[in-house]
Amino acid sequence: MTTTTKTKLPELLAPAGNWECAEAAVENGADAIYFGLEKFNARMRADNFTIADLPELMEFLHLRGVKGYVTLNTLIFPSELTEAERYLKNIIAAGVDAIIVQDVGICRLIRHLSPDFPIHASTQMTITSAAGVEFAQSLGCQLVVLARECSIKEINKIQKQILEKNIILPLEIFVHGALCVAYSGQCLTSEALGGRSANRGECAQACRMPYDLIADGENVYLGNRKYLLSPQDLSGLEVLPELVKSGVTSLKIEGRLKAPEYVANVTQVYRKALDEIAKFNHVEKIKAQDKYNLEMAFSRGLYTGWFEGINNQALVHANFGKKRGVYLGEVTQIQNEQITIKIAAPVKPGDGVVFDSGHPEEKEEGGRIYTVVETGKEVILTFGRDNLNFRKIRKGNKVWKTSDPELDKQVRQSYDGEYPQFTRPINIEVYGEVGDKLIVIADDEIGNLVKIESEIFLVEAHTKPLTEEKLREQLGRLGNTGFYLQTLQNHIIGNVMLPVKELNKIRREVVTKLEELRSKPKLWQLNHSAKWQDLINIESSPISDAPSLIVLVRNIEQLKVALSADVKTIYCEFEDPRNYKEAVKISRELNSSASIFVAPPRITKPGENWILQQVKNADADGYLIRNYDQLAYFADAQCIGDFSLNVANSITADYFIKEFNLERVTASYDLNINQLVDLISSYKPQFLEVTIHQHIPMFHMEHCVFCAFLSEGTDYTNCGRPCEKHEVKIRDRVGTEHILKADTGCRNTLYNGTAQTGAEYVQKLIDLGLQNMRIEFLNETPAQVETTINYYQQLLRGKITGLELWKTLKLQNQKLQNQLGVTRGALSN
Known part of the structure; x- marks a missing residue:
């Protein structure tokens, strides 16, 4: 556990759901805190601060040498852009140190409002590679919070690759706290099951619930292991030297919903460990007391998460999903x-x-x-x-x-006292000689400098001169302040004397002036007249007569049906991209007029371009783009942005269309019908696509359920590939069986067992000028695919109403045992 070279310590970033948590973080050694306001943050259940708290909060933090970051890490809907713009202006004017952002459009808006205000790309942006970091840089971000699923090896690869590309962008990682089982920004479970979106700060924590595992129609006996999707909590303490050595700029503690005792406890443990690394360049064996403190703070079991690579057996023990x-x-x-x-x-x-x-x-x-x-x-x-x-x-x-x-x-x-308990260093230099005034120059750890002169002159000392020891004793009496004396340099010439009373007065002035300088708000440039509407240019454009039905299929049999059904655009999303070549060949043989797009996996990590090459080898007509790597890799091809790009407003849509020359983008699944109407009305409909029938992809995760519960292996190298041998479903507490699939990167997606349709709203969308509507299939039979395509073609031609289609599908749902079941989920009001 020894680091080989002395490395600059990363910032220790602590969560704060309220004032007491902020104080707990400050008094236990946090270098920065992150907190939400009353709107637009991913922890809406926290107490949160208000916009009116910002001046006082930032003054308190800066006085104590701590930075403050606001979380605005949710998707912003079209009707909220004006309010978000006003909110951002208030935040920038309050002198906040940075803002943590998920929404691409909001990144653009911040940079439009201010050329220098720092933007941190949230982990909700699902950045897992150097291409993702480069994308964040193109948006004007100053820091990137990597996905929690990145191992130390992958973090080091990303650091190496961005350096080779001359990208100077600091990286932040989560070091401790609750682990989401799904990639942040890619979890639609709360939305699918309860209409509460994780991308809107309303996660219902479905991952912490018990589930039954069903393989090939039979219950799999797992004993007491019911919590199949609940990871142990993350603890990076054991690998802290490696994390420091990786060169990450910030270590983030999760927990804006946690109590101040949790914040104080965890911050204190990591502060001590980091200081030990700074002093000795390594950490001794983890102390039993520190491990005990972390477990008592909050623990579902502590584990290094993905830092040391993938171990599906260890990540999820499945025995419980709550604090133990x-x-x-x-x-x-x-x-x-x-x-x-x-x-x-x-x-x-x-x-x-x-x-x-x-x-x-x-x-x-x-x-x-x-x-x-x-x-x-x-x-x-x-x-x-x-x-x-x-x-x-x-x-x-x-x-x-x-x-x-x-x-x-x-x-x-540790944080309840009247006076500061965690103090910051100051350095003092003292100058003078007989007949001159004593000059004291002090600076703090962030570069503030003050100069104080005595009011009386120095005289020659006959008995008790001002020695360095005496100066240190008097000027170092900083006990009730936020400072401690780190170094003192005595440049006094000769033996001089100054009354103790005068030295004490100088010390108090040093403290007062340093506090004044530290308390000043950061001054960022701000264009008060800038508007979000400046970022997009809406031009009227002709609308084609007939709307187009796009069909996504997940196997060759479904593809053949779609090709025979006169569908003009077909997306293929197969578990094995090597089968795309055959799919393209079949499509050109059966229906040369159909455009065939193929979909790469949703996540791309360092070293996985071989998967993208397999996709490209299919020589398809185009590609369904899921992430930032694919934007770059398929830049010269015909591309359509998928839902995973989280397009929730016109500024985001416009960025992907203009900057990456996408043919169109798919609206985020977080939008309900009213928000979809707002999006289509505020942007060019021909550049938008809406999915109107699908099994919502709820969890998309690095955790492999197949490996963890149908094998004794730890990852793809030794699991025996049960994903290729079994049809697996996960049954929830109300009896719904959700469908589990693995992709070529061994990542799992859990699809809602009940399909969703927006058929009732299709005519409304057509009337607004929407031309591209998608239906998706999962495990439906060819006969079911044929019937469903036929219904939707009739709907788009006006031969049946959405209500008739919806009722028909409900009837078929009873016959087909929920294979075409309907919930009104994300498309409902």
């Missing part, structure tokens, strides 16, 4: 309202515990310990009267410590 804490031991005996456990961690009266019977979805027994009696490797615990139902506790139950009031008290003391 520290593993205390196992119940060995229950007698006379006393519980004996084989102990695995320290325990004391007052600690809170929970008994794990293997059914975390049910109400679990737990309470505070009243007494502890040690008997060798076991302890006997008693609890308060009527705290537990002893009949529900069994021998063999696991016991978890979920609360440690003593630790909580210690942690709260």
